[in-house]
Amino acid sequence: MKDYLYEDVSLKSWLLTTDHKRIGILFLLTITFFFIIGGVAATLMRMELATAPGDLVSADVYNRLFTLHGTVMVWLFLIPSIPATLGNFLLPLMIGAKDLAFPRLNLLSWYVFLFGGLLTLWSIIIGGVDTGWTFYTPYSTTYTNSHVIMMAAGIFIVGFSSIFSGLNFIVTVHSLRAPEMTWTRLPLFVWTLYATSLIMVLATPILSVTLVLIAAERLFGVGIFDPALGGDPLLFQHLFWFYSHPAVYIMILPGMGVISEILPCFARRPIFGYKFIAGSSLAIAVFGFLVWGHHMFAAGQSLYAGLVFSFLSFLVAVPSGIKVFSWTATLYKGSIRFDTPMLYALGFMGLFTIGGLTGLFLATLAVDVHLTDTFFVVAHFHFIMVGGMLMAYLGGLHFWWPKMTGKLYPETLGRISAVLIFLGFNGTFLPQFILGYLGMPRRYYAYPEQFEFLNVISSAGAVLLALGYALPLAYFTWSLIKGRPAGADPWNAAGLEWKVSSPPPHHNFETIPVVEQPYRYPRPGHE
Amino acid sequence: MKIGGVPLFPQQADTGAAGVDMVALVVCAICGLLALGVLVAVVYFLIRYRAGSDVNRDNPPEGHLPLELSWVGGAVVLSLVMFIFGARAYYDLRVAPTDSFEIEVVGRQWMWKIRHPSGRREINTLHVPLGTKIKLKMISRDVIHSFYLPEFRTKHDVLPGRYTDLWIEPKKLGRFTLACSEYCGTDHSRMKGEVVVVTPEEYESWQALSPLTSVQRGERLYLKMACDSCHEYQDGQVVSGAPLLDGIYGSTVGLEAGGSTKVDDDYLRRSILRPKAQVVAGFQPIMPTYEGRLSEEELLDLIAYIRSRSGSTVDDGGKK
Ligand SMILES: [Cu+2]
Numbered sequence: 001m002k003d004y005l006y007e008d009v010s011l012k013s014w015l016l017t018t019d020h021k022r023i024g025i026l027f028l029l030t031i032t033f034f035f036i037i038g039g040v041a042a043t044l045m046r047m048e049l050a051t052a053p054g055d056l057v058s059a060d061v062y063n064r065l066f067t068l069h070g071t072v073m074v075w076l077f078l079i080p081s082i083p084a085t086l087g088n089f090l091l092p093l094m095i096g097a098k099d100l101a102f103p104r105l106n107l108l109s110w111y112v113f114l115f116g117g118l119l120t121l122w123s124i125i126i127g128g129v130d131t132g133w134t135f136y137t138p139y140s141t142t143y144t145n146s147h148v149i150m151m152a153a154g155i156f157i158v159g160f161s162s163i164f165s166g167l168n169f170i171v172t173v174h175s176l177r178a179p180e181m182t183w184t185r186l187p188l189f190v191w192t193l194y195a196t197s198l199i200m201v202l203a204t205p206i207l208s209v210t211l212v213l214i215a216a217e218r219l220f221g222v223g224i225f226d227p228a229l230g231g232d233p234l235l236f237q238h239l240f241w242f243y244s245h246p247a248v249y250i251m252i253l254p255g256m257g258v259i260s261e262i263l264p265c266f267a268r269r270p271i272f273g274y275k276f277i278a279g280s281s282l283a284i285a286v287f288g289f290l291v292w293g294h295h296m297f298a299a300g301q302s303l304y305a306g307l308v309f310s311f312l313s314f315l316v317a318v319p320s321g322i323k324v325f326s327w328t329a330t331l332y333k334g335s336i337r338f339d340t341p342m343l344y345a346l347g348f349m350g351l352f353t354i355g356g357l358t359g360l361f362l363a364t365l366a367v368d369v370h371l372t373d374t375f376f377v378v379a380h381f382h383f384i385m386v387g388g389m390l391m392a393y394l395g396g397l398h399f400w401w402p403k404m405t406g407k408l409y410p411e412t413l414g415r416i417s418a419v420l421i422f423l424g425f426n427g428t429f430l431p432q433f434i435l436g437y438l439g440m441p442r443r444y445y446a447y448p449e450q451f452e453f454l455n456v457i458s459s460a461g462a463v464l465l466a467l468g469y470a471l472p473l474a475y476f477t478w479s480l481i482k483g484r485p486a487g488a489d490p491w492n493a494a495g496l497e498w499k500v501s502s503p504p505p506h507h508n509f510e511t512i513p514v515v516e517q518p519y520r521y522p523r524p525g526h527e
Numbered sequence: 528m529k530i531g532g533v534p535l536f537p538q539q540a541d542t543g544a545a546g547v548d549m550v551a552l553v554v555c556a557i558c559g560l561l562a563l564g565v566l567v568a569v570v571y572f573l574i575r576y577r578a579g580s581d582v583n584r585d586n587p588p589e590g591h592l593p594l595e596l597s598w599v600g601g602a603v604v605l606s607l608v609m610f611i612f613g614a615r616a617y618y619d620l621r622v623a624p625t626d627s628f629e630i631e632v633v634g635r636q637w638m639w640k641i642r643h644p645s646g647r648r649e650i651n652t653l654h655v656p657l658g659t660k661i662k663l664k665m666i667s668r669d670v671i672h673s674f675y676l677p678e679f680r681t682k683h684d685v686l687p688g689r690y691t692d693l694w695i696e697p698k699k700l701g702r703f704t705l706a707c708s709e710y711c712g713t714d715h716s717r718m719k720g721e722v723v724v725v726t727p728e729e730y731e732s733w734q735a736l737s738p739l740t741s742v743q744r745g746e747r748l749y750l751k752m753a754c755d756s757c758h759e760y761q762d763g764q765v766v767s768g769a770p771l772l773d774g775i776y777g778s779t780v781g782l783e784a785g786g787s788t789k790v791d792d793d794y795l796r797r798s799i800l801r802p803k804a805q806v807v808a809g810f811q812p813i814m815p816t817y818e819g820r821l822s823e824e825e826l827l828d829l830i831a832y833i834r835s836r837s838g839s840t841v842d843d844g845g846k847k
């Protein structure tokens with residue numbers, strides 16, 4: 001019997017596929033493309049910032065670059081990253097299903113994403129947008145003359161892809177689990193996908209509405225956000241962050257799920273605190289909706305609103321802390337191997353911890369007033385989004401690559417890339433914390449002389465980081481052709497996805513799989 | 528603090544700066560300890576339990592309720608500590624003392640216009656007297672900007688259509704950074720300037736060099752725009768059905784549409800720009816709108832003048 005890759009190799013069979021695995025691969029290719037575009041923009045920005053005066057590009061180009069970088073990375077890479085690729089590929093396999101609940105909706109999700117993504121890209125090609133990914137009003141509605149509507153339309157459309165995937169995942173988890181796959185046996189990755197999907201379905205419509213309101217004000221002069229038309233600019237910020245803060249959790253929760261899969265496998269022992277980890281994912285999804293005002297402590301929101309939002313922001317940090325502690329305890333009495341996915345997972349733990357803890361500085365009211373809108377914030381969220389999510393994504397890719405492609409990648413190169421990315425990342429972003437405390441505002445195209453030294457270090461770190469990313473791109477591609485065959489279970493891992501051959505057959509399972517307790521390590525009968 | 532000419536810590540130019548740094552240090556200490564704890568535990572486990580090492584691995588725990596609950600409890604308590612420190616300092620940072628001295632800031636793409644009570648104006652430079660509590664009353668003519676004084680550890684967004692404020696108390700003579708920290712278009716990174724802290728005596732003689740105070744300018748404008756054609760009494764009679772503006776500042780007025788509102792700067796601004804939006808109880812909506820006919824600076828002058836007729840020199844009615 002042929003696997004899902006070779007069952008039918010025509011282009012048509014790929015473009016009309018409803019197989020969740022193939023759609024996962026389509027998403028993988030698409031978001032890699034967008035990641036490269038966002039990465040090129042970041043490279044140009046770091047080059048510009050390597051010297052204090054604005055010399056490489058013009059201010060307007062720089063402003064377009066950071067808008068491009070933010071928009072593409074957030075909506076076209078991070079949000080779909082793990083859910084749409086690994087999530088799509090693995091969710092049915094992990095719960096013992098033959099596919100997602102709505103396979104055609106899944107394919108539609110990819111087409112919608114591709115169309116919205118290309119539209120966004122089009123807005124950049126025809127001249128770009130210079131509002132920042134945050135689209136703050138009234139700059140975005142009244143003052144800028146860049147292509148805001150086109151970009152907003154692109155993101156509006158991409159939002160439907162999120163909603164479709166979220167719906168699909170929720171229904172699948174509820175209705176397609178194998179008979180013995182009870183809720184307390186669900187892999188933690190599935191729990192996080194479930195929590196993420198809830199946020200996608202509930203938060204994304206708010207973004208859609210907000211983008212429509214922007215278009216209404218910009219096109220027809222309806223006074224919503226611009227005070228000159230009778231609107232309120234803070235209303236926009238409330239709406240925007242009501243989506244965008246939960247979106248941060250869309251971007252990090254699935255990463256946490258991946259780490260919860262990798263750690264037990266390479267520590268060869270069950271995960272510590274299954275119930276607390278699963279519960280904390282749901283807690284994050286719920287509390288995440290109540291803290292958006294922490295982006296507005298110095299924006300003109302009332303003193304009391306500030307107090308409430310600060311308090312709730314501290315509470316939302318608690319479940320993330322529980323996860324870090326549980327992962328640490330998972331190493332206790334393990335038998336730890338240091339394969340590539342594990343190195344990525346450990347890197348994730350380090351960077352995510354720093355990212356999370358520096359978030360507490362920003363939740364602390366008085367300190368946030370000084371730090372908000374500076375490079376401190378830039379460093380903080382890159383530690384979460386790149387140090388956290390991207391590390392987890394790459395860790396997950398290295399972990400499941402053999403399953404997805406049936407091929408092994410060169411292990412040594414894998415380890416080198418993990419170390420390189422970790423070092424390059426710290427080199428790039430640690431100096432930015434200091435820059436922020438020193439008072440360097442973000443989105444600055446030229447900056448005072450005294451900040452140059454730290455910026456040079458940051459740009460140098462970015463070179464290492466870029467090398468680190470180029471490496472997997474190269475050896476993954478190489479492995480497709482020359483990689484050794486992986487076998488069904490190269491890591492000797494628990495979990496239903498490892499019970500089927502690699503790459504898995506078209507319909508995943510021939511018979512209904514037998515489900516055991518999650519994370520049964522060491523593997524009985526193997527070790 | 529500097530390493531090889533590179534500063535690692537900004538100067539403290541404000542009496543409140545040390546307080547903010549203190550809170551940051553408390554948070555830093557708590558977070559540092561947590562990070563260190565996790566780091567030590569992870570490294571220790573990684574070394575001790577590396578594959579092949581000869582150690583006891585019997586019954587690795589899959590959970591430990593008391594331990595996990597203590598994590599939750601501990602995290603909540605530490606959070607509360609940080610929250611309280613931050614909230615107290617925030618209160619001090621946000622709520623300007625009532626006896627502060629007011630300077631007006633109008634932001635626009637891409638410059639800061641500053642106006643002192645004496646009427647003296649400057650652009651991208653803010654002269655302030657040492658050791659004085661100063662409240663900056665700010666508004667933007669176009670998009671959102673943010674008035675950021677890193678050495679004073681404070682900033683606040685400057686919004687179009689609404690006054691916001693920021694207060695400082697300089698404790699060091701010298702020149703300090705003023706920057707815009709809310710992205711506002713092409714020259715956002717060039718929208719910067721300087722705060723010059725001088726002695727109160729120097730400040731007095733500096734600001735005395737000014738033609739007219741804002742109240743005087745406001746009075747002139749008031750007459751020029753013929754506000755008095757409606758808003759005056761003649762022989763104890765209301766001339767043309769408009770409320771008297773004396774003494775209204777800080778009071779509460781009833782509205783024709785029901786309810787009431789406090790008369791503060793934002794209210795005055797709205798009443799002048801869009802009088803029909805909030806009509807005073809007992810009056811007809813006959814006042815023309817001045818939207819588009821007055822600049823932000825002129826509005827500030829008019830408001831200063833109306834305020835002066837209530838014997839109020841600073842914006843103390845508008846506590847938010
Ligand atoms: Cu947030």
Ligand SMILES: [Cu+2]
Pocket residue numbers: 672673707708709710711712714715716718
């Ligand atoms: Cu600006």
